[in-house]
Amino acid sequence: MDKLVIVALDFADDFECINFLNQFPKNQSLFLKIGLEMFCQYGYPFVKRLRERGYNIFLDLKLHDIPNTVKRTCQMIAKWDVQLLTIHASGGAEMIAAAKEGLSGSNTKLLAVTQLTSLGQVELSNELQVSLPSQDYVTRLAKLAFNNGADGVISSALEVPMIKEATSEEFLCVTPGIRPKSAQVGDQKRVATPSQARKLGSDAIVVGRPITQAKDEYNAYVNIEKEWSK
Numbered sequence: 001m002d003k004l005v006i007v008a009l010d011f012a013d014d015f016e017c018i019n020f021l022n023q024f025p026k027n028q029s030l031f032l033k034i035g036l037e038m039f040c041q042y043g044y045p046f047v048k049r050l051r052e053r054g055y056n057i058f059l060d061l062k063l064h065d066i067p068n069t070v071k072r073t074c075q076m077i078a079k080w081d082v083q084l085l086t087i088h089a090s091g092g093a094e095m096i097a098a099a100k101e102g103l104s105g106s107n108t109k110l111l112a113v114t115q116l117t118s119l120g121q122v123e124l125s126n127e128l129q130v131s132l133p134s135q136d137y138v139t140r141l142a143k144l145a146f147n148n149g150a151d152g153v154i155s156s157a158l159e160v161p162m163i164k165e166a167t168s169e170e171f172l173c174v175t176p177g178i179r180p181k182s183a184q185v186g187d188q189k190r191v192a193t194p195s196q197a198r199k200l201g202s203d204a205i206v207v208g209r210p211i212t213q214a215k216d217e218y219n220a221y222v223n224i225e226k227e228w229s230k
């Protein structure tokens with residue numbers, strides 16, 4: 001995977017979203033993440049519309065259900081020609097393998113979410129009663145995903161070196177929770193700047209609000225992309 005900035009299209013509606021995209025030059029190649037907000041409003045026709053405009057699509061549905069349901073859902077998504085799809089690694093070995101099986105025959109890469117970047121050590125220990133240190137928990141889920149056929153994981157950039165060591169250099173590490181120095185952290189807990197993510201070995205970064213809520217959105221994208229790729 002080329003080193004990518006993936007833009008999270010977390011907008012109130014499709015009008016805002018298309019206005020955002022229209023700021024970019026026509027020939028600009030973009031990798032866009034469609035998450036639950038947009039997908040619940042506009043569904044597959046929206047995915048199709050953006051694919052037809054030539055964008056690469058990361059469909060972030062974070063599937064988490066029994067293996068049979070996840071497999072059948074993935075069989076449907078396999079027909080949509082999206083580049084990336086998420087499931088939750090905590091769904092377990094059988095669910096991860098079922099998702100991969102559902103996608104067979106398609107070019108859609110399967111990414112398993114480890115520990116959400118909005119959860120820190122305190123939430124992990126106190127709320128979820130997970131006894132492992134966060135980095136060990138993330139690495140354990142990454143290994144589970146790797147051993148059951150996922151193409152990569154979602155984690156914070158901070159865990160990438162450990163994940164690559166425990167799995168393989170080729171195992172994709174896609175990292176949200178990206179905050180340039182001047183940006184507000186908001187609900188994210190495990191964050192890194194674009195240049196930290198690059199140094200730590202992320203394969204792609206996912207950026208939402210630091211771009212989509214900037215005064216000059218296009219300029220914010222260009223600056224993040226510069227910091228990430230230099």
Ligand SMILES: O=C(O)c1cc(=O)[nH]c(=O)n1[C@@H]1O[C@H](COP(=O)(O)O)[C@@H](O)[C@H]1O
Binds near residue numbers: 010116154210
């Ligand atoms: O799967 C994801 O993309 C995801 C996983 C995760 O652990 N943390 C996380 O923030 N995300 C997504 O990445 C995006 C981050 O957005 P910002 O915090 O606005 O940059 C959101 O669309 C989240 O849904």
